[in-house]
Amino acid sequence: MSEKIYLYPVWIRLWHALNAILIILLIITGVSMQFTNPDNPFIRFDIAVKMHNISGMILTLNYLFFLAGTIVTPNGKHYKITLKGLTGRIIKQFTYYTFGIFKHEPTPFPVTKDSKFNPLQQFTYVAAMFFLVPIVIITGWALLYPELVLTKFFGGSGLKVNDFIHVIIGFFVSFFMFVHVYFCTIGATFVSNFKSMINGFHETH
Numbered sequence: 001m002s003e004k005i006y007l008y009p010v011w012i013r014l015w016h017a018l019n020a021i022l023i024i025l026l027i028i029t030g031v032s033m034q035f036t037n038p039d040n041p042f043i044r045f046d047i048a049v050k051m052h053n054i055s056g057m058i059l060t061l062n063y064l065f066f067l068a069g070t071i072v073t074p075n076g077k078h079y080k081i082t083l084k085g086l087t088g089r090i091i092k093q094f095t096y097y098t099f100g101i102f103k104h105e106p107t108p109f110p111v112t113k114d115s116k117f118n119p120l121q122q123f124t125y126v127a128a129m130f131f132l133v134p135i136v137i138i139t140g141w142a143l144l145y146p147e148l149v150l151t152k153f154f155g156g157s158g159l160k161v162n163d164f165i166h167v168i169i170g171f172f173v174s175f176f177m178f179v180h181v182y183f184c185t186i187g188a189t190f191v192s193n194f195k196s197m198i199n200g201f202h203e204t205h
């Protein structure tokens with residue numbers, strides 16, 4: 001019998017919807033600036049730059065909102081990784097995704113109110129939200145105001161290194177998003193996890 005557990009408070013859903021829209025806009029405008037032919041760009045270069053900068057600024061504010069929510073609400077507990085036994089738990093979840101799920105075995109880490117992420121989810125969400133996204137934000141601001149930090153302290157090469165980090169980590173965030181959306185389809189039904197990010201209720205298997 002499937003059961004519904006309220007896991008995603010309104011503020012998480014609002015943060016997440018805005019975050020997803022902005023990151024998609026950042027990827028589209030970023031890819032257009034980086035890869036398309038300047039004579040015939042996917043999005044006109046100056047428009048892509050403006051959209052990318054504005055989206056990045058709103059993303060920063062939205063990220064601070066997520067950070068504040070994680071500190072002051074009980075949702076933060078889901079992001080506290082217990083290092084002891086972590087590798088074993090990740091391997092167990094990985095084995096489930098690669099073998100157990102196809103044999104209809106029960107999930108090794110059932111979702112509860114106190115533990116809504118499985119170990120792989122927890123690890124990737126922490127990596128995305130406390131490592132990848134902050135690096136992209138910081139390097140993005142540094143590219144916007146290079147005269148403040150980069151050229152002053154590190155010379156011209158600082159700008160190139162910063163740009164390289166921004167693009168590479170941006171690529172990892174894009175990769176995270178595609179894998180994340182794929183794994184979200186592995187719910188009670190194909191769409192149940194997507195529904196839970198709209199109504200707040202997680203449907204168990």
Ligand code: HEM
Nearest residue numbers: 008012019020023075125128129133177181184193194197
């Ligand atoms: C079209 C894009 C996206 C879709 C459809 C999507 C879908 C979902 C769904 C269905 C959930 C709830 C299930 C779960 O907890 O695994 C979720 C949670 C989450 N997503 Fe996404 N996502 C998208 C983009 C992103 C991006 C770009 C990020 C971060 C860079 C992100 C970070 C998260 C985090 C941290 C959670 C857990 C939130 C919490 O409950 O504390 N998502 N997403």
